[in-house]
Amino acid sequence: PQHSGSGRADAANDSGPASPALRRSGRAPYDVLVVGAGFAGSVLAERLAAGSGKRVLVVDRRDHIGGNAYDHLDAAGVLVHRYGPHIFHTNSQQVVDYLSRFTAWRPYEHRVLASVGDKLMPMPINRTTLNLLYGLDLQDDAAAAAFLAARAEPVETVRTSEDVVVAAVGRELYETFFRGYTRKQWGLDPSELDKSVTARVPTRTNTDDRYFQDTFQAMPEKGYTAMFERMLDHPGITVETGVDHRDLGDLDVATTIYTGPIDEFFDFRFGKLPYRCLAFRHETHDTETFQAVGVVNYPSEDVPYTRITEYKHLTGQRHARTSLTYEFPCAEGDPYYPIPRAENQTVYRQYEALAATRPDVHFVGRLATYRYYNMDQVVGQALATYRRMTSEKAGAPVG
Ligand code: FAD
Structure with missing residues (x-):
């Protein structure tokens, strides 16, 4: 039998004993370490385990899977998104086909109104x-x-x-x-x-008031977290939440999939990549409906938040009460949006060059590639990474 870290690309039978180092450390043997259980990490964990028979350890420093797409029932029993509204839309049939293995869909076309003076009007x-x-x-x-x-x-x-x-x-x-x-x-x-x-914001001369125009617009029928649970439910996958990659020590895995911030991976050697952060205020109201559509934007600087989301429009949930999220952009906090300025890209390029010297680590997802990606783009990027890993290493180890 193969030792861990030396399996073949299609090594469904690669279930040999731990390498000496792993046995010494007393840890379970893994071929691949995946840092981050969001879209990037979960798709790659699923593919490497189910597609290539790898033994995969997934860690996330948050106390849950799903990354920023995480949803859950709040205290009132309303399904909400902890990190702001996530609406799934794509033109990629490949991405839809892949995710449809783990979820059914609820058709949903997103609509946004802007609050201007005392009126609400379509955006874009x-x-x-x-x-x-x-x-x-x-x-x-x-x-x-x-x-x-x-x-x-x-x-x-x-x-x-x-x-x-x-x-x-x-x-x-x-x-x-x-x-x-x-x-x-x-x-x-x-x-x-x-x-x-x-x-990214188009202007229209017709009366189409859908926010997105992609061919596929839908929400996972039972929510994102349920979809991630199915994706990660594989005997080859171990998930540990509340665990930071930096506290793991040396796991002696041959391959790491890293979906956290790239500057942090390299100890901020070239400085910190700037991000815009968000503070979320979640509220539940004793009314069935709060606003006419899923999201209302507040373009005026007279109010401190940018938008209010009412989740029941997105999820179709019926409930006597309703839950909302207000978004307050801020300078300090969790990294959400890479700030799109040329000088930041210059710094990112330095990290990218450093990443290229680490063939054992694959940098995938929005934090590791310092780009704003929609969910479908991250899924596409992860699937492409998997294809590259398996074709580069056909007949050679992936794990
Ligand atoms: P993430 O989801 O951020 O996952 C990365 C994970 O890595 C995180 O859970 C993090 O805790 C973990 N991690 C990082 N560092 C470490 C470490 N050292 N150790 C352990 N774990 C670590 N996309 C859409 O398509 N539609 C939308 O409507 C939409 N709305 C959005 C709204 C907001 C407010 C934001 C911020 C984003 C939105 N997006 C939307 C984008 C979407 O969130 C991303 O495309 C997607 O979540 C990216 O997945 P990811 O796996 O790359 O990153």
């Missing part, structure tokens, strides 16, 4: 938004396009987020919907942020 800006804001009666796409074109202000070179929005819709709409929201969200003025930040 569409024809209804323009009609409500300006008291107009624009009847068709052409009329809305002409209205926006008349407001758009040509910007010679589009560099910043401010340029993107002003060039598309003009200064007034920029100030109503984007400036305050962005300043709260990032703690920076849009004129200081890469153009990529608001390039």
Whole structure:
């Protein structure tokens, strides 16, 4: 039998005794250590265990699996997302097929309203938004396009987020919907942020008020945590929550999947990569419904939070009470959003170069690659990593 760490790529029968080092340390033998039980870590743990017969140890320093997508029943029995609303949407059939092994789906199309003055209006800006804001009666796409074109202000070179929005819709709409929201969200003025930040928010001339336009939009029927539980429920996988990778000592595994912050892995050698943090205020109200849609945005700087989420719209749960989350962006706390500025990418590139010198460690997910990824993108990235690991090592050890 093979020793751990020397199995073949398809080593379903690779269940030999622990390597001497592991036996000496008294620990159970593992081929692979996975740091982080979010999408990146859980997908790779599942693939390596179920697809390649590896013995996988998954650790997460939080007291639960699921990473930022973790959901749970709160004290009132309402299903809530601890780290803010997570809505699943994708154009990748491969990702849908993979996740569908672990969950059924509840169709859900996300809608967002922005609170402006005493009105609520669709976000992203569409024809209804323009009609409500300006008291107009624009009847068709052409009329809305002409209205926006008349407001758009040509910007010679589009560099910043401010340029993107002003060039598309003009200064007034920029100030109503984007400036305050962005300043709260990032703690920076849009004129200081890469153009990529608001390039994500389209403007529409029709009345489509769905927040996303992906071909697949749905929520896991029993929630994200239930999906993760099924993914990790494999005899080859051991999960330990409340365990920090840095406290593990030497496990003597041949392969590590690391999904935590890359700067922390390398002891902040090139400095700290900046993140925007969030504080969440969770509340339960003695009313069946609080707001008309899942998320209401507050673009004005007069209120400190950016948005309120009411989960029952997302989950379809019926309950006499309702639970909400307010989001307050902040500078210090858990890392949530990499701050998209060129100088931060320069620092990240240094860490990335260092990571390339560690063929035993695969850096996967949003913290390890310092990029804002949606859930489906992280699943796609993890599946691609698995394919690369198994094809590179065909006939050679993966674990
Ligand atoms: P994570 O989920 O962050 O998992 C990494 C895990 O590693 C964490 O649990 C962490 O505790 C653990 N870890 C880190 N360091 C260590 C260590 N040293 N030792 C042990 N464990 C460690 N995406 C969408 O598609 N739709 C949405 O609607 C959406 N909404 C979002 C809303 C918010 C507020 C945020 C912040 C993100 C949102 N996302 C959304 C993005 C989504 O959260 C990510 O794509 C996804 O969670 C990334 O998975 P991951 O595994 O890379 O990282």
